[in-house]
Amino acid sequence: MIRYMEKHMSKRNKLLLCPICEAVNIDTGKEILCRRCHSKIYKPKRIAYHKTLAFLITAMILYIPANLYPILINKQFGVQSESTILGGIMHLWESGSYPVALIILVASVFVPLLKFLFITYLLISTKYNVNSSRVDKHKLFHITEAIGSWSMVDVFVVAILSVLIHFSGIQIYPGVGATAFALMVFFTMLSALSFDTRLIKKEE
Amino acid sequence: MMKKYALDKLVICNNCHTVHQKIPLHQGGKALCSRCDAVIYRQDDTIIEKTLAITLTAFISLLIAFQSTILTININGLEQSLTLTSLFVVILENEQYLIAVMLVFLIVIFPLMILLSLLTILTLMKLKKSGYLVKRLLILLAYILPWSMVDIFFISILVAMVKLFDYAKIELGIAFGAFILTLILDIFITKNISFYELWNQHDTIYGETHVKEK
Numbered sequence: 050m051i052r053y054m055e056k057h058m059s060k061r062n063k064l065l066l067c068p069i070c071e072a073v074n075i076d077t078g079k080e081i082l083c084r085r086c087h088s089k090i091y092k093p094k095r096i097a098y099h100k101t102l103a104f105l106i107t108a109m110i111l112y113i114p115a116n117l118y119p120i121l122i123n124k125q126f127g128v129q130s131e132s133t134i135l136g137g138i139m140h141l142w143e144s145g146s147y148p149v150a151l152i153i154l155v156a157s158v159f160v161p162l163l164k165f166l167f168i169t170y171l172l173i174s175t176k177y178n179v180n181s182s183r184v185d186k187h188k189l190f191h192i193t194e195a196i197g198s199w200s201m202v203d204v205f206v207v208a209i210l211s212v213l214i215h216f217s218g219i220q221i222y223p224g225v226g227a228t229a230f231a232l233m234v235f236f237t238m239l240s241a242l243s244f245d246t247r248l249i250k251k252e253e
Numbered sequence: 254m255m256k257k258y259a260l261d262k263l264v265i266c267n268n269c270h271t272v273h274q275k276i277p278l279h280q281g282g283k284a285l286c287s288r289c290d291a292v293i294y295r296q297d298d299t300i301i302e303k304t305l306a307i308t309l310t311a312f313i314s315l316l317i318a319f320q321s322t323i324l325t326i327n328i329n330g331l332e333q334s335l336t337l338t339s340l341f342v343v344i345l346e347n348e349q350y351l352i353a354v355m356l357v358f359l360i361v362i363f364p365l366m367i368l369l370s371l372l373t374i375l376t377l378m379k380l381k382k383s384g385y386l387v388k389r390l391l392i393l394l395a396y397i398l399p400w401s402m403v404d405i406f407f408i409s410i411l412v413a414m415v416k417l418f419d420y421a422k423i424e425l426g427i428a429f430g431a432f433i434l435t436l437i438l439d440i441f442i443t444k445n446i447s448f449y450e451l452w453n454q455h456d457t458i459y460g461e462t463h464v465k466e467k
C-alpha cells in the first residue's frame with residue numbers, strides 16, 4: 050500500500066527540518082530552538098559557515114602527513130621497513146589482490162578527496178549562489194555524510210594486523226601516518242556534520 | 254500557537270528537503286516522497302514490539318562479538334588470536350593512545366550506547382512511561398548515530414584476512430559470526446523504524462509537548 054503525499058507549496062522556503070528530531074520548524078533567520086526537542090538547531094549562519102570551513106581546512110592539512118608518513122611499520126628480525134598508504138596499495142596490487150587494493154584506494158585516497166571537494170563545492174556554491182538545483186545539493190550532502198567513515202578502514206586494518214603479526218621475530222606497528230589519518234577522518238566528519246543545510250536553502 | 258500546530262501537519266523529506274502535507278495511512282502503508290521516492294513514514298501498529306525484539310538480539314550478539322575470539326591465525330605453528338581485548342592491549346603496548354581512544358569510542362562505546370538507548374526508548378514506549386527520559390535519549394541518539402563504526406571495523410577484518418591469506422592459516426571464531434549477525438540485525442532495525450517514526454511514536458504516546466517549557 051503505497052501512497053504519494055501531496056506536495057505543500059506555500060511558504061516552503063520558510064520551513065526547515067530539525068536535524069536532531071526531524072520536526073518542521075519555521076526559519077526566522079536567527080538562532081532557532083527546535084519546537085519539539087528544544088535543541089539549538091541552527092546557529093547564526095556566518096558562524097556555522099566558518100565552523101565547517103575551519104574543520105575542513107584542519108582535515109585538509111592532516112591529509113598531507115596522513116599520506117606522507119608511514120601508516121605501517123614492519124619489523125622483521127631487527128630489520129625495519131615502513132609503508133605509506135600508497136605503498137601499501139601498490140604492494141597489494143603487485144601481489145595480485147586487485148579487489149582489496151581497489152577498496153583501499155577508494156576508501157583511503159579517493160573518499161577523503163571527494164569529501165573535501167564536496168564540502169568545498171557546497172560552501173562555495175552557497176556563498177556565491179552558484180546555480181544548481183537544491184535537490185542535487187541535498188543529495189550531495191547525504192553522500193558526503195554516508196561515505197565519511199569508510200576512510201577509517203586502513204587505520205582499523207593496521208590496528209588488526211598489529212595484533213595478529215605480533216611474534217618475537219616479526220612485528221607490525223601502526224605508524225605516525227595512522228594517527229594523522231584517523232584525525233583527518235575525524236575532522237572531515239565534523240566538517241560534514243557541522244554543515245548547516247540551511248545554507249543550501251537560502252539561495253533559492 | 255495555532256500556527257505551531259499547523260506545522261505538525263507537515264513533513265519534510267530528510268533526503269531532498271521537500272515539504273509535504275501529511276496524509277493518514279492504512280495499517281502497513283508507506284508514505285513516499287513525491288520528489289525523490291524516499292520512504293518518509295509508515296503505519297505499523299506492532300513496530301515497537303518488533304523493533305524491540307530485533308534490538309535486544311542485536312545487543313546480545315554485539316556483546317558476544319566483543320567477548321570472544323574473532324579469528325586465529327597460524328603461521329608455521331605460531332598462533333595469534335584477535336579479540337577486542339587483545340586489540341586494545343597491543344595498541345596500548347605500542348603507545349598508540351589516540352588510535353586506542355578512537356577505537357574504543359567508534360567500535361565499543363558508541364555502538365553499545367546506541368543499542369542500549371534504543372532498547373530503553375522502546376521498552377519505555379511499550380510501558381508508556383517516562384516521556385522525559387525517552388526524549389533525552391532520542392536526542393542523544395541523534396548525536397551519536399553517525400559515530401558508530403562496527404560495520405567499517407568488520408570490513409577491516411575482511412581486508413586484514415585477505416592481506417594475511419598467503420602467509421597464514423586463518424580460523425574464524427565465534428565473534429566473527431556474532432559481528433555478521435549484529436550487522437544484519439542493524440540493517441533490519443534501520444529498515445524497520447526511522448528516526449522520524451520514533452519521534453512520531455513519542456508524540457502519540459506521550460502527547461505533543463511542542464509548547465516551550467521555559
Ligand SMILES: [Zn+2]
Nearest residue numbers: 067070083086
Ligand atoms: Zn528538534
Ligand SMILES: [Zn+2]
Nearest residue numbers: 266269286289
Ligand atoms: Zn525527497
